[in-house]
Amino acid sequence: MAITIRDIAREAGVSTATASRALRRLHNVDPATIARVQAVADRHSYVVSPAASRLAGGRTGSVAALTPYVSRWYFATVLSGVEQVLQEAETDLLLLVAGDPGRQARTPPVRRLSQRVDGFLVISLDPDSPELGGLLELDAPKVLVGTKWPGVPSVSIDDERAARLATQHLVNLGHRRIGLIAGRPGRSPFLAERARKRGFETAVAWPAPGSSTLEYGYGDFTVDGGETAMNALLAQPHPPTAVFCMSDEMAFGAMRALRLHGLVAGRDVSLVGFDGHDLSGMLDLTTVVQPVAQIGATAAQMLLQEISDASGQKPVEVEIPTRLVVRSSSRPPA
Amino acid sequence: MAITIRDIAREAGVSTATASRALRRLHNVDPATIARVQAVADRHSYVVSPAASRLAGGRTGSVAALTPYVSRWYFATVLSGVEQVLQEAETDLLLLVAGDPGRQARTPPVRRLSQRVDGFLVISLDPDSPELGGLLELDAPKVLVGTKWPGVPSVSIDDERAARLATQHLVNLGHRRIGLIAGRPGRSPFLAERARKRGFETAVAWPAPGSSTLEYGYGDFTVDGGETAMNALLAQPHPPTAVFCMSDEMAFGAMRALRLHGLVAGRDVSLVGFDGHDLSGMLDLTTVVQPVAQIGATAAQMLLQEISDASGQKPVEVEIPTRLVVRSSSRPPA
């Protein structure tokens, strides 16, 4: 049943070595030979055994993507960008979920995986988080997405600046009591979250320190969490007149909370989100738009590059620009 | 650098064969030996080479998931369910996108993949679609999600019945001009879409044939598409008073279209969606809720089962119940 390269070689009248070289389009092979071998292979719809190929020292032809979530919009969209590039390059994608702060922290089998893949795509995870169990030490090609780390290639946005500009937009509109809906209390495991908080705080303290008050809510980056957080903010003695949400999904929840209180986003309380979620337009949410799929695609390209270029280039840190899209959810205070 | 099972065996004072058996917990090994070997392996943080293991006749320890989209809510959520089960079973997930009717139809390398994985999870794809290039002929374990096929295990919902009940809900409310927003015109490549259309048509023709009129729009299962489709329906001489959308995302778009026309979903035009999208609650959309993540998890479990049970069980077709959740987007006509 199993047809091997030996069979192909015999039928094409060459040695297995030549067959192997021909199938991989190596340079030192007669074009005529390549054509002959390929023809035989096609006729039998033969494909090399990746296992044997890998064992004999070749590449695995696949990369792993580590992500804390699959179904949340941002991550799913990054993955779609990644997938598209990899499919183009005939490289397989191994999906591994790790780093969800809410989930039981199971150390992902990076060690085992490192045998199975040529490189790693690490999405949003702090590379030194314990759960990544020494991913950094592994000298396999890797690219970080949405995070940075000295000496490791990455593609990310300027979270601090984006958050600062978004918040400043609220300040410029005249808001003084500005709330923040972040992910989780305490030190976030996500670098981006910490950066966004810094950006927010900078903007709020500006132009005159103390001129604005700020309040925090925590929405765990989910819609429901955003709703809960907004409710908490509204329950305070002096609720904020504007709220910056660290993700669109939390902003959606906040919108719902407002509606259930008989309030309208933009009219009663201004809202700014972050991400550029598919539905942000439909809900008229002012938000920081980032080209998420493109980020994933870029990272995938860089990883492929790094894999093929064995030459140890110096790691690049790509920064993708974002833009604030103002919609009707943010307006001057009443 | 590379440490092999031979090293482990030597250090544990056993043969490579015994080491291999010990590491795999086979039955005919002294528990004491297992412990000793495992200890040595742990000390060196050794993991078997999957390539070698596979080559020598074992399993690959991974499965492939074929899906037409990654970032759309339904698919991303199915995947998250799948991933969770597979991670539990220490099985790797290979992600492959194929079957998007809008994308260039590249035949996915099922043949190549079949060398790399122990089984296939096929999400929403009609298994006989040409793009699947003989996946059905491959006698590898496989499970269909959201589709059925004779002789192949599957986990799905009763799309026809669910669509019928959803539409009937609109009829019962008193609506007579009921519109449908489907995916694409012509014969859909998705079995589920065809079934939902049948269910819709049955309900509309009931109780008295001809008592209701129906109009079609096509939204390609996207938010923007839904908006466009709704605009088209509203532009007709006698716009429908209620619309059944084949997905929540299209319903969201339809809502937006209504809003831009100064209309309100539920008051002016009733809307029913399909899926139970995370945001359907926040938008007060009446919808057919299906336990999407659970569907993925169930399918993954079945696949694992099928892989371990070499015994050719007769294929099971699991049907997961859905329920209509009525919210304020559907009300009696004005």
Place this chain on the structure above:
DNA sequence: CCCCGGCACGATAGCGTTTACACGACTGAC
């Protein structure tokens, strides 16, 4: 006391590729 079956383990032959290394046949330069 012998034989047989079950048990824990050892030796070894692959599994299907890739990759040195070797080899002959040309080519052009001297």
Place this chain on the structure above:
DNA sequence: GTCAGTCGTGTAAACGCTATCGTGCCGGGG
């Protein structure tokens, strides 16, 4: 006409594991 240098190809040794046999050993039934 010899010699170094390509070029296209063949030979065979890995690659790291598992599967198939085979080998002692022990205990119990005849």
